[in-house]
Amino acid sequence: MHFDIMVGSVLGASEYVAEALLAAIKEAGHDGNCHFDPSISTLNKDNVLLICTSTHGAGDLPDNIESYAKSLENQDLQGVNAIIVGLGDSSYDTYCGAAMKMETLIVNQGATLLTEPLHIDVLNHPIPEDIAVDWFTAQLEKL
Numbered sequence: 046m047h048f049d050i051m052v053g054s055v056l057g058a059s060e061y062v063a064e065a066l067l068a069a070i071k072e073a074g075h076d077g078n079c080h081f082d083p084s085i086s087t088l089n090k091d092n093v094l095l096i097c098t099s100t101h102g103a104g105d106l107p108d109n110i111e112s113y114a115k116s117l118e119n120q121d122l123q124g125v126n127a128i129i130v131g132l133g134d135s136s137y138d139t140y141c142g143a144a145m146k147m148e149t150l151i152v153n154q155g156a157t158l159l160t161e162p163l164h165i166d167v168l169n170h171p172i173p174e175d176i177a178v179d180w181f182t183a184q185l186e187k188l
C-alpha cells in the first residue's frame with residue numbers, strides 16, 4: 046500500500062506524528078509520502094489518504110491545510126480509502142474539531158474510512174507520535 050499523508054499543522058506536532066507514521070509504514074513494508082503543504086494535485090485514488098491534522102483557533106483547521114480542504118469540496122472521493130489522525134487538547138470545547146471537519150468532508154465526498162479516527166489528546170499524550178505509531182501499527186495489521 047502507498048499512503049499519502051496530508052499534514053495540517055501550526056506548531057509542528059502533527060508533522061512529527063506524520064513522520065513517525067511514515068516510518069511505521071515503511072517498517073511494515075509499505076510506502077508513502079508526507080505532504081506538509083497539502084495540495085489536491087497529489088490526489089491519487091489508488092493510494093490511502095491519511096489525514097494528520099491538529100486543531101487551532103476555535104475548532105479550526107490549520108492554515109496550511111485550509112485550501113486543500115476547500116478543494117476537496119469539489120472532488121469525487123468514491124473509491125478513496127482514508128484514515129484520520131487528529132491532534133487536539135481536550136481542555137478546548139472544540140476538541141479535535143479540525144479532524145472531525147476533515148472526516149465529515151471526505152466521507153461526504155465519498156471516501157471510505159478504513160478505521161475509526163484516532164483523536165490524540167496532547168494533554169494526556171505529551172509525545173503524541175508514540176500513541177499514534179502504536180495505534181497505527183495495530184491498524185495496519187488489520188488492513
Ligand SMILES: Cc1cc2nc3c(=O)[nH]c(=O)nc-3n(C[C@H](O)[C@H](O)[C@H](O)COP(=O)(O)O)c2cc1C
Nearest residue numbers: 054055056057058059099100104133134137140141
Ligand atoms: C491557539 C491555539 C488554539 C487551539 N485550539 C484548539 C481547539 O480548538 N481544539 C483542540 O482540540 N485543540 C486546540 N489546540 C491544541 C492543538 O491542537 C495542539 O496543541 C496540537 O498538538 C498542535 O499541533 P500542531 O503543532 O501540529 O499545530 C489549540 C492550540 C493553540 C496553541
